[in-house]
Amino acid sequence: MKRVITRIEPLQELPKRTRVAAYTRVSSGKEAMLNSLSAQISYYKNLIVTNSEWEFAGIYADEGLTGTSESRDQFQALINDCRNGKIDMIITKSISRFARNTLILLETIRELKSLNIDVFFEEQNIHTLSSEGEMILTFMATFAQEESRSVSENMKWRIKKDFEEGIMWGGKDSLGYRIIDRKLVLVPEEAEIVKLIFDLYLQGYGDMQIAKILNEEGIEPMKSKLWNRSSIRNILINSNYTGNLILQKTYRENHLTKVTRLNRGEFDKYYIEDNHQPIISEKVFKEATMLRASKANNNEYIENDSPYKGKIRCGNCDKMYTFRRTKYNDVWLCSTARQKGASACNGKQVPDKKIMEASNNLGLNSNLVESIIINSNNALIFRMEDGTQKDYIWEYDPKSQSWTDEMKEAARKRVLNQYRRKDWW
Numbered sequence: 001m002k003r004v005i006t007r008i009e010p011l012q013e014l015p016k017r018t019r020v021a022a023y024t025r026v027s028s029g030k031e032a033m034l035n036s037l038s039a040q041i042s043y044y045k046n047l048i049v050t051n052s053e054w055e056f057a058g059i060y061a062d063e064g065l066t067g068t069s070e071s072r073d074q075f076q077a078l079i080n081d082c083r084n085g086k087i088d089m090i091i092t093k094s095i096s097r098f099a100r101n102t103l104i105l106l107e108t109i110r111e112l113k114s115l116n117i118d119v120f121f122e123e124q125n126i127h128t129l130s131s132e133g134e135m136i137l138t139f140m141a142t143f144a145q146e147e148s149r150s151v152s153e154n155m156k157w158r159i160k161k162d163f164e165e166g167i168m169w170g171g172k173d174s175l176g177y178r179i180i181d182r183k184l185v186l187v188p189e190e191a192e193i194v195k196l197i198f199d200l201y202l203q204g205y206g207d208m209q210i211a212k213i214l215n216e217e218g219i220e221p222m223k224s225k226l227w228n229r230s231s232i233r234n235i236l237i238n239s240n241y242t243g244n245l246i247l248q249k250t251y252r253e254n255h256l257t258k259v260t261r262l263n264r265g266e267f268d269k270y271y272i273e274d275n276h277q278p279i280i281s282e283k284v285f286k287e288a289t290m291l292r293a294s295k296a297n298n299n300e301y302i303e304n305d306s307p308y309k310g311k312i313r314c315g316n317c318d319k320m321y322t323f324r325r326t327k328y329n330d331v332w333l334c335s336t337a338r339q340k341g342a343s344a345c346n347g348k349q350v351p352d353k354k355i356m357e358a359s360n361n362l363g364l365n366s367n368l369v370e371s372i373i374i375n376s377n378n379a380l381i382f383r384m385e386d387g388t389q390k391d392y393i394w395e396y397d398p399k400s401q402s403w404t405d406e407m408k409e410a411a412r413k414r415v416l417n418q419y420r421r422k423d424w425w
Helices: 031-049 073-083 102-114 133-164 188-202 207-216 229-236 282-298 335-340 352-361 405-419
Strands: 018-025 054-062 089-092 118-121 177-180 183-186 245-247 250-252 260-262 270-272 312-314 321-326 330-334 369-374 379-384 389-393
Touching: 018 031, 018 073, 031 054, 031 089, 054 073, 073 102, 102 118, 188 207, 188 229, 188 282, 207 229, 312 321, 312 335, 321 335, 330 335, 330 352, 352 379
Parallel strands: 018 054, 018 089, 089 118, 312 369
Antiparallel strands: 177 183, 245 270, 250 260, 321 330, 369 379, 379 389
16 A cells, blocks of 8 residues: 655744734823823833733833832832733833933843843834833933932922022911911911810820810811821921911932921021911920920830730720820720821720739749730730630729819810811811
8 A cells, every 4th residue: 555645844833923902101190190191001001902912911110200210119019010921012202211320221121121022112112122222222221310410400309499588388287377488388277177186285185185085075186087196296296276386297208219307407497487377386386396205204104014015905805905105104005096096996005013913813834825915894805825815804903083074075175165166176
């Protein structure tokens, strides 16, 4: 039988499509800039999906961030996806959109080249995988960085001139004031709340007590849902409420990192007296400042050597209890209640001696205690390493303080009635 041999041609491989992603960024959060960002995203998506040789690999877009920052979330996500083999090519508008810092730019480009990933800069018409790509990029990135430095120096000069003339630069609205045409303009109904906070503080109420009073009365803070320790403190230390203004309290580290630092004497500050309508007197502000300093000396948060450090948790919110030393005793407080008040968690304050009393009465070895759960019914639950549990109910010591809860409540009502207004209450 004659053999028949048929030659079978190999199947031709279908051309592999290039996986293309785009990176875009705007350097301001203003509405016009964000509209521009939206337009860029639409443009790049259409550009990629309409090219038959390309496969859409995503759009990575950062809002309101500077090209000198290494912390751009979407940029970092793009680079990570490149490392994970998900992208073959990146398209971006220009070198300055990608990075203005020469070192960051070249390090990133070289890493991408080692992964055989091309970056195409539309404005400069440069492909980084081309032979001349890195040389051109080095020159152009250096120019972009120098331009950034020049713009930064010009801006610093303008800001300094304004400061010397007592003119604000930047800043944010605060309770009691709005910034209009670079001036602090009083908001009367909010000014009454500021006065109330200072009066309560000088009457002896602490930050968290004031926060609790305002929350219970339904007085809302400006930038959050509830008052807390920080929001009260920020008002009590804000010298703007005296009608005077301090300029250049912060500064930018440099034009590359853009990190904001507190001005601790590195640059001149400018003090403008009678700059705007005051809400409180300088005397009241000084008294509040002195009272806070006094409390800081007598009421410190410190590290402790308790054998149960790091083991005490709240039975309500499951957050850690933290240690506090006062001039009267040592106590443990729920971190949620301490920061946000009883409306967020009603975890009780427990004297350290009560925890040690419970441990001693139960005959416990602290090394064998895994955790202590504090419940609102005065129950201490000791969970042991071997899985067993021991409970203990503690009781408050009799109070001998002259400033009773009834007296505090009466004083609180007097102050509240003084500031009760139909237009803001």
